[in-house]
Amino acid sequence: MRLLYHVALCPFSRKVRVVLNEKAAEYQLQVEKVWERRPQFLALNPAGQVPVLVEEDGAVLAESSAICEYxxxxxxxxVLVAGKPRQRAEIRRLVAWFxxxxEREVTRNLVGEKMMKRFLGLGEPNSAAIRAGHANLPVHLDYITYLAERRTWLAGDQFSLADIAAAAHLSCLDYIGDVPWEDYPAAKDWYVRIKSRPSFRPLLADHIAGLPPPRHYADLDF
Amino acid sequence: MRLLYHVALCPFSRKVRVVLNEKAAEYQLQVEKVWERRPQFLALNPAGQVPVLVEEDGAVLAESSAICEYxxxxxxxxVLVAGKPRQRAEIRRLVAWFxxxxEREVTRNLVGEKMMKRFLGLGEPNSAAIRAGHANLPVHLDYITYLAERRTWLAGDQFSLADIAAAAHLSCLDYIGDVPWEDYPAAKDWYVRIKSRPSFRPLLADHIAGLPPPRHYADLDF
Incomplete structure (x- = not known):
């Protein structure tokens, strides 16, 4: 069986999970505590990061961008990167954006500081970073609003890898209750549509021991 | 004419320049002082970064990964991403590695601190970051050595986008004289082969006013 090494609140792992689900590719999930730097895992991916996908015959794939294209x-x-080359470039531009x-302006500052630092044993969250994350998030929610008001999905008429990448990051933030959805109705409407996809449901069932998500996290009509 | 907005010591711009040169695609270069945050440029790419490619009909492409796939x-x-899906994934894994x-462990700490901070008016270089960059570089040169000793090119038998991405970063470091090539003969041999490619030559002619490169930078037999 295909195996995906992941971390529950890693947006890159989540992106690959949704892609696998969309394509109905069979796989098993394996939590990898990357902060333990297990030698057997480093042998699979010297970068030491999740996601890593191991095919049934042992072939190893690392880096979420390479795994998604694969x-x-x-x-x-x-097709999740559909269309002519320019449309495909627009999808990939937005994947890179998120x-x-x-990731640098929001996810790292909020999920990274509040959650990952705890796992990594890196000490107390940096309050300046958390403030920066909260200050940067509205700019991105405005951008999602801008796109969602002009297009059916973020990159155009079709649901694409851009929606998956964006929702992967936002779902991690939503798990810690950090997205002010009420102030961004167009972004919320877009995210409601993502949440209702069968490919996304397993992410909404994620539950980290001792750190339950807010009630609206898994609610499809929040 | 196709137009590429770039910054001379931006490794992502350099990667796209070499791809354009390899494919003999005609284009003109336009320096964009991204730190000035020119509104007309932000309208092209709201991320405010180079490279940005503008096609003759006005179509705009941003994010180097999206531009290269385009x-x-x-x-x-x-073909720069050649082979079966697994081989293509290996090329893309290494592109993401560099x-x-x-970028995070080396380029940003050395080129970013010593050069870009000056342009950006962000004050004095951070000496701790520079020390970290110098400490991290040997790990990567060891990895390039490991790959170069086992493969003709970094990702396999064929010259690929992985070689271009790696060389783009190293060429920026080499411009500021920060690569201890003599200690890494296999990595140096690989880089000599890259430097001798016609697609790479224009990068070796780059010359930043007031900041000349060391003599070996453009030397094909350094």
């Missing part, structure tokens, strides 16, 4: 090539139905810019 | 689709000769991990 799955797109291996399981072309449904995986690089949103 | 160019791969538009100009399939030569663009994310190497």
């Amino acid at each position: 799955l797109e090539e291996m399981f072309p139905d449904p 995986d690089l810019k949103f | 160019l791969e689709e538009m100009f399939p000769d030569p 663009d994310l991990k190497f």
Whole structure:
């Protein structure tokens, strides 16, 4: 069986989980406590990060961007990077927007400081970083609003990897109750549509011991 | 004419320049002082970063990973992400290694602190960051050595986007004289082969006013 090493609140792992689910690719999940730097895991991925996908024959795939393109090539139905080259570039631009810019400005500052630091034993959260994360989030929710008001999905007419990447990050923030959805109705409407997809449901069932999510986290009509 | 907005010592811009050169795609270079946050440029790419590629008909492409995949689709000769899906995933894994991990651990700490901070008016270089960059670089040169001793090119038998991404970062470091090539003969041999490619030559002619590179920077037989 295909195996995906992951961490529950890692947005990159979540992105790959949703892609696998969308494509109905069978796999098992395996939590990898990356902060323990297990030698057997480092042998799979010298970068020491999740997600890592191990195929049934032992082939190892690492880096979420490479894994998603691989799955797109291996399981072309449904297409998640669809269209002509320019449309595909727009999808990939937005994937990079969320995986690089949103991650650096928001996810790392909020999920990283409040949750991952605890696991990593890196001490108390940095309150300046948390303030920065809260200050940056509205800019991104405005951008999602801008896109959602002009397009059916973030990158255009079709649901795509851009929606998955964005929702993967937001779902981690939502788990810690940090998204002011009420102030962003168009973004909320977009996220409601994502939450209702069968591919996304397993993420809403995630439950970290001792750190339950807020009640609206798994609610499809929040 | 196709236009590429770039910054001379931006490794992501350099990666796209080499891809364009490899594919013999015609373009003009336009320096964009991203630190000035010019409104017309932000309208092209709200992320405010280079590289940005503008096609002759005005179509705008941003984010180097999206631009490279776009160019791969538009100009399939030569193929820079070649092979079956697993081989393509290995190429993309290494591109992410250099663009994310190497960038965070080395490029940002050395080129960012010593050069970009000056342009950005962000004050004095952070000496702790510079020490971290110098401490991290040997780990990566060891990894390049490991790959170069087992493969013709970093990702396998064929020259690929992985070589271009790695060389783009190293060429920026080399411009400031920060690569101890003599201690890494296999990595140096690989880089000599990159430097001798016609696609790479224009990068070796880059010359920043008031900040000349060391003599070996453009030397093909350094």
